[in-house]
Amino acid sequence: MAGRRRTDELRDRVVLGEFGVRNVHTTDFPGNYPGYDDAWDQRRFEEAFRVDIVREEEGALEFDMVGIDAAIANAFRRILLAEVPTMAVEKVFVYNNTSIVQDEILAHRLGLIPIRADPRLFEYRNQGDEEGTEIDTLQFQLKIKCSRNPQAAKESSDPNELYFNHKVYSKHMTWVPLGNQTDLFPDADFRPVHDDILIALLRPGQEIDVLMHCVKGIGKDHAKFSPVATASYRLLPDITLLQPVEDEAAEMLQKCFSPGVIEIQNIKGKKVARVANARLDMFSREVFRHESLKNLVRLARVRNHYIFSVESTGILPPDVLVSEAIKILMGKCQRFLNELDSVPME
Amino acid sequence: HPDVEFCGYCITHPSESKINFRIQTRGALPAVEPFRKGLNDLMSVCQHVLNTFERSMKEYRAQRDEEMQ
Numbered sequence: 095m096a097g098r099r100r101t102d103e104l105r106d107r108v109v110l111g112e113f114g115v116r117n118v119h120t121t122d123f124p125g126n127y128p129g130y131d132d133a134w135d136q137r138r139f140e141e142a143f144r145v146d147i148v149r150e151e152e153g154a155l156e157f158d159m160v161g162i163d164a165a166i167a168n169a170f171r172r173i174l175l176a177e178v179p180t181m182a183v184e185k186v187f188v189y190n191n192t193s194i195v196q197d198e199i200l201a202h203r204l205g206l207i208p209i210r211a212d213p214r215l216f217e218y219r220n221q222g223d224e225e226g227t228e229i230d231t232l233q234f235q236l237k238i239k240c241s242r243n244p245q246a247a248k249e250s251s252d253p254n255e256l257y258f259n260h261k262v263y264s265k266h267m268t269w270v271p272l273g274n275q276t277d278l279f280p281d282a283d284f285r286p287v288h289d290d291i292l293i294a295l296l297r298p299g300q301e302i303d304v305l306m307h308c309v310k311g312i313g314k315d316h317a318k319f320s321p322v323a324t325a326s327y328r329l330l331p332d333i334t335l336l337q338p339v340e341d342e343a344a345e346m347l348q349k350c351f352s353p354g355v356i357e358i359q360n361i362k363g364k365k366v367a368r369v370a371n372a373r374l375d376m377f378s379r380e381v382f383r384h385e386s387l388k389n390l391v392r393l394a395r396v397r398n399h400y401i402f403s404v405e406s407t408g409i410l411p412p413d414v415l416v417s418e419a420i421k422i423l424m425g426k427c428q429r430f431l432n433e434l435d436s437v438p439m440e
Numbered sequence: 441h442p443d444v445e446f447c448g449y450c451i452t453h454p455s456e457s458k459i460n461f462r463i464q465t466r467g468a469l470p471a472v473e474p475f476r477k478g479l480n481d482l483m484s485v486c487q488h489v490l491n492t493f494e495r496s497m498k499e500y501r502a503q504r505d506e507e508m509q
Contacts, residue, residue: 136484145492147500157496159489166485413497417490424486427479434476 107332107394112382153323154405155412158330160398167327167400173419174325176313179218180409181211181232183306183318190303193262195294200302203294204236205318207264208287208407209308214418215279219309228273232284232308235270238262240296260296265289267306287408321415323405329395331372337390339367347387350380373401443469 109116142161149156159167186201193200211232219230238259246256253260264286294302313320333355339347344367348356357370381387404412446464463471 136481136488139485140488143488143492145489145496147496150500150504157493162485162489166482166489413493416493420486420490420493424483424490427483427486431476431479431483434472434479 108329108397110377110379110393110395112379112388148401150413153408153412154403155416156401156403157416159400159402162398162400164397167402169423170416170419171325171327171402173422174322174404174415175320177422178321178415178418179213179310179312180319180321181209181213181216181308181310182316183207183209183234184309184311185307187305187307188303189305190301193294193296193300193302200294200304204304204306205316207267207291207293208409209234209284210287210409211282211284211308212410213310216310218311226272226307226309228275228278230309231272232275233270233272234267234284234306234308235304236262236267236293236306237301237303238266238296239301240298242298257296257298262293262296262302263289264291264293266293270305321407321409322412323407325402325404325415327400327402329397330399330401331375331377332394332396333369333372333375334392334394335367335369335390336392339387339390340364343367343386343390346384347381347391350378350384350387352376352378443467444474447474 139161144158144160146158146160147155148158183201183205186197186204188197188201191197191200195203209232216232217230219226223230240257240259243256243258250256267286269284296302311319333351341364344356344358344365347367348358350356352375354371355369355375356367358365359368360366377393379393381391381393402416404416406412406415410418443466444463445466446462449459449461452458452460463475465471465474
């Protein structure tokens with residue numbers, strides 16, 4: 095019995111010891127554990143697998159994936175960061191830039207601005223194609239000139255009063271339709287996601303007149319194409335009290351963990367600690383600093399329960415991003431399978 | 441897969457995108473077989489994940505709209 099429990103612990107918990115983490119690798123491949131049938135079984139996977147959405151807010155999504163292997167969860171995370179395509183400014187044609195911001199710095203800043211344009215409506219630009227066609231390019235124009243305000247008070251030093259247009263925001267970028275884009279996208283409104291991104295500061299007499307070409311790209315090429323502010327996951331924490339903890343020890347234990355993790359109940363006059371919600375814990379491992387509490391708790395993580403947190407830059411909603419990432423992984427498998435079938439194997 | 445003896449990969453040089461992937465099987469099983477099965481299984485896993493995810497999103501949204509009303 096105890097032996098079976100120990101192997102169960104080995105198989106599905108990653109244990110955090112005082113000086114290191116144990117049981118990190120997945121060891122459940124067929125033949126490794128006698129008495130367990132570990133051969134891949136799609137049906138068993140489907141029964142055990144589930145996805146729970148915890149929270150969805152404006153641009154951020156937190157969801158749980160239970161029953162999946164670490165490699166696949168990591169693959170989703172990496173694809174979300176680097177391989178889901180978006181549209182971003184790639185080429186900047188500078189007609190006039192008399193501002194203090196150098197041309198290349200201005201171009202770099204413009205490239206990092208997220209553009210609200212669904213990348214699935216566009217194609218990738220062909221290699222070596224300098225001009226750009228309607229199906230792969232979005233054109234934006236930024237034309238702004240700063241001038242002095244003649245009605246400003248004599249002694250005022252507030253630039254908002256003294257000058258017109260001295261702050262260049264992303265709302266000053268306007269879409270210039272190419273070719274038949276007005277017919278292709280009749281009710282589309284292509285603009286930067288946020289209107290209040292400060293691009294440059296001007297003074298009277300300075301002007302910026304640039305034309306920008308947006309193309310479709312992936313994060314692997316340049317980080318400006320990454321559609322997520324960040325995408326991360328963590329494993330579900332699992333805290334077990336090996337012995338009952340009472341009174342002062344219970345209070346100390348509660349302080350060692352994040353608020354809400356340990357709750358103290360009053361049983362027959364004595365204060366007893368109980369694990370209320372292990373999910374909230376951030377695992378600072380403060381317990382290991384107290385000699386008396388070290389051996390009373392076992393800190394572990396559940397090996398195949400992933401808490402994903404995806405935050406989008408606003409181009410596409412986060413659930414669409416996750417779906418796209420899964421489809422990209424499928425597309426890669428398919429491409430590989432086609433390659434295998436087409437190359438003759440002897 | 442119970443007949444696979446060894447399975448591993450290594451990246452020959454980080455600047456080149458080339459991966460050496462090695463599968464060794466027990467017995468007479470041709471090595472391409474587990475590879476192909478693996479890819480197919482991965483496809484079906486992804487498909488299932490996608491379906492489950494979209495279903496959960498729909499349920500979550502339906503439940504949230506109900507609570508709002």
